[in-house]
Amino acid sequence: MATREEAGGLALPAFDPAPRVLVVIAPYYDGIAAGQLAGARAVLQAAGAEVEEIRVPGALEIPPAIRLAADSGRFDAYVALGCVIRGETTHYETVCEESARGITLLGIGRGLCIGNGILTCETLAQAEERADPARQDKGGGAAAAALHLAALARRFGPGPGPLRGEDEIFVAATGLSRTA
Numbered sequence: 731m732a733t734r735e736e737a738g739g740l741a742l743p744a745f746d747p748a749p750r751v752l753v754v755i756a757p758y759y760d761g762i763a764a765g766q767l768a769g770a771r772a773v774l775q776a777a778g779a780e781v782e783e784i785r786v787p788g789a790l791e792i793p794p795a796i797r798l799a800a801d802s803g804r805f806d807a808y809v810a811l812g813c814v815i816r817g818e819t820t821h822y823e824t825v826c827e828e829s830a831r832g833i834t835l836l837g838i839g840r841g842l843c844i845g846n847g848i849l850t851c852e853t854l855a856q857a858e859e860r861a862d863p864a865r866q867d868k869g870g871g872a873a874a875a876a877l878h879l880a881a882l883a884r885r886f887g888p889g890p891g892p893l894r895g896e897d898e899i900f901v902a903a904t905g906l907s908r909t910a
């Protein structure tokens with residue numbers, strides 16, 4: 731059960747008013763998703779957050795879903811939850827790398843406060859260990875990370891601004907020049 735102290739010894743930040751948090755989960759593996767959600771919900775409840783949850787088909791849809799939600803201006807932070815387990819092909823690398831890259835680009839490019847709780851595992855057993863709130867609780871850790879960023883956003887600025895440096899983000903994401 732989450733307390734105000736979580737992994738790494740960092741106390742959860744205090745908020746007034748309560749932070750508005752969107753949890754975006756890709757329940758590709760039902761049992762794993764249940765553990766991730768339980769861990770994230772416990773941390774968000776401990777912080778007094780107002781929480782909304784949405785589901786997407788897979789980890790690749792998490793970054794665009796966050797991008798769409800961010801346009802509403804309704805949220806202070808986002809928690810990305812998912813589980814990617816290696817199969818027979820190289821698609822594993824694509825799903826892992828592109829979902830992580832999308833989250834990073836949104837965090838850096840748009841200043842969104844996102845905790846990345848997308849598990850990238852070789853086996854289901856590895857995912858179960860990390861999704862379990864009583865064991866590694868990576869869902870809770872992702873929620874805590876999002877809250878810490880949200881506290882920094884309140885400390886340093888007015889919140890997510892317009893997308894800045896879209897050319898830089900395009901180049902970073904594609905390696906192509908806008909003029910190509």
Ligand SMILES: Nc1c(NC[C@H](O)[C@H](O)[C@H](O)CO)[nH]c(=O)[nH]c1=O
Nearest residue numbers: 756758787788789790812813814815
């Ligand atoms: N293999 C896994 C996927 N693959 C699906 C993709 O995330 C995506 O939904 C699809 O390519 C359509 O765009 N997703 C996971 O979350 N976990 C996996 O193990």
Ligand SMILES: CC(=O)[C@@H](O)COP(=O)(O)O
Nearest residue numbers: 815817818819821822825
């Ligand atoms: C991570 C994946 O996309 C993977 O689960 C898909 O399995 P496969 O590589 O066998 O098609």
